[in-house]
Amino acid sequence: xxxxxxxxxxxxxxxxxxxxxxxxxxxxxxxxxxxxxxxxxxxxxxxxxxxxxxxxxxxxxxxxxxxxxxxxxxxxxxxxx
Numbered sequence: 001x002x003x004x005x006x007x008x009x010x011x012x013x014x015x016x017x018x019x020x021x022x023x024x025x026x027x028x029x030x031x032x033x034x035x036x037x038x039x040x041x042x043x044x045x046x047x048x049x050x051x052x053x054x055x056x057x058x059x060x061x062x063x064x065x066x067x068x069x070x071x072x073x074x075x076x077x078x079x080x081x
Contacts, residue, residue, distance in 0.1 A: 018042065032058050048072050 014031050016023040018039050025031050035042055035058075044061045046053040048069045055061050065072065 028058060 012026050013024050014026065014028065016031065016034060016039075018035075021038070023031075023034050023038070025034065041056075043054045043056060044058065046061070046064060046069070048065075051068070053061075053064050053068070055064065
C-alpha cells in the first residue's frame with residue numbers, strides 16, 4: 001500500500017506519509033487529492049530492494065506493485081519530493 005494506517009492499527013483512517021504532514025482522511029481518493037494539492041511534484045518510489053520505479057500517482061504505483069511485485073504486498077513506496 002502507499003499509505004500507512006494511523007498508529008499502525010487496522011482502521012479506515014489514512015495518513016499522509018510526507019514528513020511533517022499530519023493530514024488524515026478515510027479514503028484513497030481524498031488522500032490522492034490532498035497529495036496533488038499540498039505536495040505538488042511528489043514522487044512515489046517503490047520500496048522493493050533493487051527496483052528503481054517511480055511515479056506520481058498512487059494507482060500507478062498500485063498497478064506496478066501488483067504486476068511486478070505481487071509477492072511483496074507489504075512493501076510500500078515512500079514519498080519523496
